[in-house]
Amino acid sequence: MIRTTGLTKDFTAKSGTVHAVRGIDLEVAPGELVAVLGPNGAGKTTTIRMLTTLTAPTSGTAQVAGADIAREPGTVRRRIGYVGQGNGAGHAQRAVDELVVQGVVYGLDRRDARRRAAELMTQLDLDGLATRKVSDLSGGQRRRLDVALGLVHAPRLLFLDEPSTGLDPHNRANLWEHVLRLRQEHDMTVLLTTHYLDEADAMAERVVVVDDGRVIADDTATALKHTLAGDRVRLAAADPADLPVLAAVVGGVPGARDVAVAGDEVEARVADAPTALPVALAEAAARGVRVVRAEGRQPTLDDVFLSLTGRSLREEGAARAEAPETAEVAA
Numbered sequence: 001m002i003r004t005t006g007l008t009k010d011f012t013a014k015s016g017t018v019h020a021v022r023g024i025d026l027e028v029a030p031g032e033l034v035a036v037l038g039p040n041g042a043g044k045t046t047t048i049r050m051l052t053t054l055t056a057p058t059s060g061t062a063q064v065a066g067a068d069i070a071r072e073p074g075t076v077r078r079r080i081g082y083v084g085q086g087n088g089a090g091h092a093q094r095a096v097d098e099l100v101v102q103g104v105v106y107g108l109d110r111r112d113a114r115r116r117a118a119e120l121m122t123q124l125d126l127d128g129l130a131t132r133k134v135s136d137l138s139g140g141q142r143r144r145l146d147v148a149l150g151l152v153h154a155p156r157l158l159f160l161d162e163p164s165t166g167l168d169p170h171n172r173a174n175l176w177e178h179v180l181r182l183r184q185e186h187d188m189t190v191l192l193t194t195h196y197l198d199e200a201d202a203m204a205e206r207v208v209v210v211d212d213g214r215v216i217a218d219d220t221a222t223a224l225k226h227t228l229a230g231d232r233v234r235l236a237a238a239d240p241a242d243l244p245v246l247a248a249v250v251g252g253v254p255g256a257r258d259v260a261v262a263g264d265e266v267e268a269r270v271a272d273a274p275t276a277l278p279v280a281l282a283e284a285a286a287r288g289v290r291v292v293r294a295e296g297r298q299p300t301l302d303d304v305f306l307s308l309t310g311r312s313l314r315e316e317g318a319a320r321a322e323a324p325e326t327a328e329v330a331a
């Protein structure tokens with residue numbers, strides 16, 4: 001459904017050239033749900049904008065929904081849906097009119113456009129809001145209307161750029177419920193970007209991690225967490241003199257490696273924290289070591305990013321959210 005080769009985008013800014021995307025090779029099969037995850041400025045939006053023909057690549061090629069983004073941009077656009085960041089819907093318009101107009105733009109006659117609009121309003125739980133002005137909708141309702149706008153022409157491939165940013169947890173869950181149901185009903189391929197690690201983890205069958213314009217990992221969330229981060233256990237001894245014995249105990253549990261002693265604690269990677277922890281505790285007790293704290297931890301996608309880059313995605317997101325990006329000048 002998507003195949004890119006060496007997709008690259010440079011921008012010319014006042015401060016010099018910005019290498020936003022540095023040669024991305026990506027394949028997405030029909031029906032997949034892929035999350036592109038990465039810190040602010042990693043190149044996620046620029047990649048989506050190239051794939052949706054909104055900006056031309058500096059170099060590289062991409063086939064999207066069976067058409068070439070450079071040679072057949074019109075065909076690509078007809079076959080895909082795109083929900084960008086922020087709200088695409090106009091403000092003074094009534095919700096239903098936005099959908100009807102979008103349908104007409106995509107070639108439906110007015111009657112079909114009205115029928116499709118009504119169908120989508122129901123599917124996205126917007127019934128009863130048809131005649132409300134877009135500006136009077138709540139954030140969650142407006143985002144669902146944006147998704148409806150992206151689906152008017154029943155695309156086989158849907159791009160969602162940070163669909164749930166700014167929504168509260170209830171509205172995020174609600175939006176996802178709708179997207180996942182629609183995807184199943186229409187057998188749609190979905191490529192989305194998100195900052196929410198838990199969202200990528202829970203929703204996507206595949207997670208593509210990007211950093212500084214490059215793909216640095218691409219696999220299922222489970223595989224990424226298993227191979228790049230791994231489970232951990234941490235145990236603290238009441239008596240520091242017991243630490244060498246405790247380290248030996250921890251080192252003996254299944255799959256233990258990277259055993260480290262810091263302060264009054266022993267920490268190690270293990271194959272499976274929930275089963276390793278009781279084994280370690282029982283063995284420590286048998287050897288007369290009194291353990292005062294014990295913790296087993298399973299990795300998150302943030303641990304994956306940390307292991308790949310030495311940086312935390314969570315901290316970067318928070319730091320950048322507090323300090324708005326300085327404006328860069330486009331070419």
Ligand SMILES: Nc1ncnc2c1ncn2[C@@H]1O[C@H](COP(=O)(O)OP(=O)(O)OP(=O)(O)O)[C@@H](O)[C@H]1O
Nearest residue numbers: 011018020039040041042043044045046328329330
């Ligand atoms: N029009 C432009 N002119 C100059 N630089 C740009 C332009 N658009 C994007 N950039 C730069 O390209 C890089 C990638 O930006 P992009 O918006 O693709 O990142 P992102 O991963 O989507 O980030 P975010 O999560 O904040 O949306 C950033 O350094 C950004 O400042």
